[in-house]
Amino acid sequence: MNTFQDMVLALHRFWRDQGCAIVEPYDLEKGAGTFNPATFFGVLGPRPWRVAYVEPSRRPADGRYGENPIRFGLHHQYQVILKPPPADVQDLYLRSLEAIGLKLREHDVKFSHDDWESPTLGAWGVGWQVWLDGMEITQFTYFQQMGGVDLDPVSVELTYGLERIALFLQGRESAFDLRWAEWLTYGELFRERERQFSVYHFEKASVERARQMFDFHEAEAKECLALGLVFPAYDHTLRCSHLFNTLDARGALATAERESYIARVRALARACAETYLAEVVGARAAP
Amino acid sequence: MPALLLEIGLEDLPAEEAEAVAHAFHRAFQEELRAARIPHGPVRLFWTLRRVALLVEEIAETQEDVVEEVRGPAVAVGLDPQGNPTPAALGFLRRYGGSPQDLLRKKLGDKEYLFLLVRKRGQPVKELLEGIASRALAAVPCSKFMRWDGAMAFLRPVRWVVALWDGEVVPLQLAGVEAGRITQGHRFFGSAVELRRAQDYVAGLRAAKVLVDPEERAQLLRQAITEVEDAYQAKAALSPELWTMLLGQTEWPQPVVGRIPPEFLELPEPVVVAALREEGKFVPFTRGGRIAEVFLGFAEGEGNPQVIRQGYERVVGIRLRDARSFFVEDRRQPLSARVPQLRTVVYEARLGTLWDRVERIRHICGHLARRLGLPADLLDRAAFLCKADLLTVMVREFPELEGVMGGIYARLDGEREEVAQAIGEHVRPRSREDALPESPLGTALSLAEKLDGVIGPIRVGEVPTGSRDPYGVRRRGSAVVRLILEKGLRFDLFALVEEVGDLYPGTEPVEKVQAFLWDRLRSALEERAIPYDVVDAVMAKEDGDFLGVWERAQALSAWVHRPELSALALAFSRVHNITKGQEASGFDPALFAEDAEQELWHAYQRVKPLVEAALAAHRYGAALEELLTLKPSIDRYFDEVLVMCEDGRVRANRLGFLRELSALFLRLADLSRLVVPG
Known part of the structure; x- marks a missing residue:
């Protein structure tokens, strides 16, 4: 087992065996697996919840025209939610690394303090970046709040940076040299896409139209919320979030304006x- | 006496906070022991990021007894009219094992009660430990509290607890975890350790690859750093933050030396240093002002050094490649082209954008250039450019390079060297320990930048109170004072604050800023070990020449233990006291009739020009020495002359003269404030 897809399959098996539902990526642009409804809504309310999935995550500002070995406008996260977290959650996570073939006793593994916060989701948690020989490979977070709501119970979110972990497993220096399948490299799949999206996000995207689209989706989200259609409202919130990221990467937002866009997305997420x-949770709890 | 071990096992604490948390717990625990009257020997503290442990080598089995006053029924209820105890009082006595003659009477408010002195037997300490440990843990201040399973909030989850009383487990629960005798060894290279006795703790963990004594880890780190310094003839570029991180990061540190790919050695030294030190990862080294080709990291545990080294070199390479691309990107436009974009960045809602801040700094620089005799055009150019680097990618990615980067880019843009240096130095000092700027322009620019950061917030009402100081006004105020005192800047700070007053919006008057700075000066003098009475003496009257105040304080301090100064202070006090509150009035020397009057008048005439010349030349020691010569004449004057005499004209004349004499002294200090040994 050495390919990117084998690594994903091994993680799937590992977390399935831990009682996780293996769900699919959500079909809208998003900056992180946290935005997937399986996380956003799953961590709310009292119901125990365990899911795992791959999430292609778009961060326009992180694009590097396909020229940086580990930075991309779209990378792949492996996301696990454990609610409530078991007491041995750190060990469990480390065992998952062993399960995909990392020999941790060969390496330097550190849990380095890094509190996570998503201002657009109104979410925060405390935890670590996990470093493998100094490289950040996972964000490990005890969520404390989501959508501005205190969580009870809290959830642990594990977000593996799959490209980076694969570098170790395959002994490569650049993600573009990784084997996705035996016959296919990561570069063949994504390098040109990375280049094009960098061109688009940094140079060409229409600021004017992005602003308009943001306004449209915001209005649509609000209307859905008024009708109690929370899932469609959330989809439009995700679109707003991505349009904000696009405007940000394009360098179109001055600080104060940037803050106001963040506040607008956060208000939607909170609602x-x-x-x-x-x-939804209230209706389920009702007799 | 038995020994006690208490270990709290945690999920990894933030490396930068672990030491502080451990010390806070150590303090709180000892306070609890004291409050609970438990005699004990030294309490040793051990910690890593995964544990905080206390080892009390000797602890009493039981608390000390205590005698307490216990309140019983009111006298009216407890005693019948004959003064005999009623059933209520007898019940009270029975409960505490007292007899009627032990009853005391005491008023509480307007009612009288019966009291009994009760000796409370000390409880077995083992039974108290749970309360003591939980209260101590709850008293630890954390930067952020988290919840994990609802039981408790702390910095990180508590996962195991060891509580041993010599060889016996103390039954207690902490944060919902039952104490036992099993501690966890290193995450990968040690196993769980069953401790037989409390005293086995350090050795037991060492066998399980945990150096739980921070001093042992510090020694190991220091030795590894020194070895690299010697082997490569280079100097480690440590910072206090980096050291704290390194000490907190590992339980079993293994030094791993890596090499920086040569193509990155061309980058400016501060950039490479910042990239390596980022998040407490690596120790950079310098050689002759340039970055050396090695770096040092500390791996957790006994992993394969070749593998780890390769990994370290890869992340360093990636980060330096980032840094190089930031550098290239930033160089696409000169700093000066970025300045107008400062208009889009809010500095503070009421104080406008960064552009507004720069405009104010330029204004202040204008005044400073005039007062300090600096080239105004160069200083203005440096001020104009000084905040532009906040818009560069490099500073966004490495905030600690603020200012430094501006200096580097300015130099590459072809700005004058003095300008570039001033920009590069202007954020210093960032902390109390940080070095001051070296160049005169950098000093002035730093002063202006700090002053703006003091005046602005205070004028809009953000005066720091207690520990609340969100704008860092106190730190900046202290930096202003440090710059003036240590760089010897002679100008009237109060006049400057007054003159730039119109630049600021806000409700608070200029006087509030001046009072704040005056208070910072007082702290600075006290920190520099100036005796408090000397501080009072030289600060009796507000004075915008802070350097002068400092020099006067030094002059006085040099004499403070000598009897001559005490004697002069006593003499001056007589002059000062008698003239205090008197209206200013002239005097006519022709009316001085008595010898003593004549003598003091002549002495005064001789000394006055000398004192004034010394003051004007800021030779305050010399001024004091001249004043010292007046002492015998003043003493004789007060022995022989009756100032408050019957004749109103003579009296007014004498007071008029003494007032002028007093004024001459006061230009140096109010010596009446000195504490004179009795």
Whole structure:
């Protein structure tokens, strides 16, 4: 087992055996697996929840025209949610690394303090970046809040940076040289796409239209919320979030304006969380 | 006496906070022992990022007894009219094992009660430990509290607890975890350790690859750093933050030396240093002002050094490649082209954008250039450019390079060397320990930048109170004072604050800024070990020449233990006291009738020009020495002359003269504030 896909399959097996539902990526642009409804809504409310999935994550500002070995406008996260977290959650995580073939006793593994925060989701947690020989390979977070709502119970979110872990497993220096399958490299799959999206996000995207689209989706989200249609509202919130990222990468936002865009997305996310708790979780709890 | 071990096992604490948390727990635990009257020997503290442990080598089995006053029924209820105890009082006595003659009476408010002195037997310490440890843990201040399973909030989850009383487990629960005798060894290279006795703790963990004594880890780190320094003839570029991180990061540190790929050695030295030190990862080294080709990391545990070294070199290469691309990107436009973009960045809602801040700094620089005799055009150019690097990618990625980067880019843009240096130095000092700028322009620019950061917040009402100082006004105020005192800047700070007053919006008056700075000066003098009475003496009257205040304080301090100064202070006090509150009035020397009057008048006439010349030349020691010569004449004057005499005209004349004499002294200091040994 050495390919990118084998690594994913091994993680799937490992977390399935830990009782996780293996769900699919969500079909909208998003900056991180946290935005997938399986996480955003799953961590809300009292119901125990264990899911795992791959999430292609778009961060326009991180694009490097396909020229940086480990930075991309779109990378792949492996996301695990454990709610409530078991007491041995750190060990469990380390065992998952062993399960995909990392020999941890050969390496330097550190849990380095890094508290996570998503201002657009109104979410924060505390935890670590996990370093393997100094390289960040996982964000490990005890969520404390989501959509502005205090979580009870809390959840642990594990976000593996798959490209980086694969570098270790395959002994490569650049993600573009990774084997995705025996016959296919990561570069063949994604390098040209990386280049094009960098051109688009940094140079060509229409600021004017992105602003307009943001406004449209925001209006649509609000209308859905008024109708109690929380899932469609959340989809439009995700689109707003991605359009904000696009505007940001394009360098179109001055600081103050940037803050106001973040606040607008956060207000939507918060309303989605509250509506979900009231209408969906509340309805489930009702006799 | 038995020994006690208490270990709290945690998920990895933030490396930068582990030491502080451990020390806070150590302190709180000892306070609890004291409050609970438990005699004990030294309490040793051990910690890593995964554990905090206390080893009390000797601890009492039981608390000390204590005698307490216990309140019983009110006298009206407890005693019948004959003064005999009622059933209520007898019940009270029975409960505490007292007899009627032990009853005391005491008023509480307007009612009188019966009291009994009760000796409370000390409890077995083992039974108290749970309360003591939980209260001590709850008293630890954390930067952020998290919840993990609802039981408790702390910096990180508590996962195991060891509590041993010599060889016996103390039954207690902490943060929902039952104490036992099993501690966890190194995550990968040690196993769980069953401790037989409390005293086995350090050795037991060492066998399980945990150096739980921070001093042992520090020695190991220092030795590894020195070895690299010697082997490569280079000097480690440590910082206090990096050291804290390194000490907190590992339980079993293994030094791993890596090499920086040669193509990155061309990058400016501060950039490479910042990239290596980032997040406490690696120790950079320099040689003759340039970055050396090696770096040092500390791996956790006994992993394969070749593998780890390769990994370290890869992340260093990636980060330096990032840094190089930031550098290339930033160089696409000169700093000066970025300045107008400062208009888009909010500095503070009420104080405008960074552009507004720069405009104010330029203004202050204008005043400083005039007062300090500096080239105004160069200083203005440096001020104009000084915040532009905040818009560069490099500073966004490495905030510690603020200012430094501006200096580097300015030099490459072809700005004058003095300008580039001033920009590069202007954020210094960032902390109390940080070095000051070296160049005169850098000093002035730093002063202006700090002053703006003091005046602005205070004028809009952000005066620091207690530990609350969100704008870092106190730190900046202290930097202003440090710059003036240590760089010997002679100008009237109060006049400057007054003159730039119109630049600031806000509700608070200029006087508030001046009072704040005056207070910072007082702290600075106290920190520099100036005796408090000397501080009072030289600060009796507000004075915008802070350097002068400092020099006057030094002059006085040099004499403070000598009897001559005490004697002069007593003499001056007589002059000062008698003239205090008197209206200013002239005097006519022709009216001085008595010898003593004549003598003091002549002495004064002789000394006055000398004192004034010394003051004007800021030779305060010399001024004091001249004043010292007046002492015998003043003493004789007060022995022989009755100032408050019957004749109103003579009296006013004498007071008029003494007032002028007093004023001459006060230009140096109010010596009446000195504490004179009795």
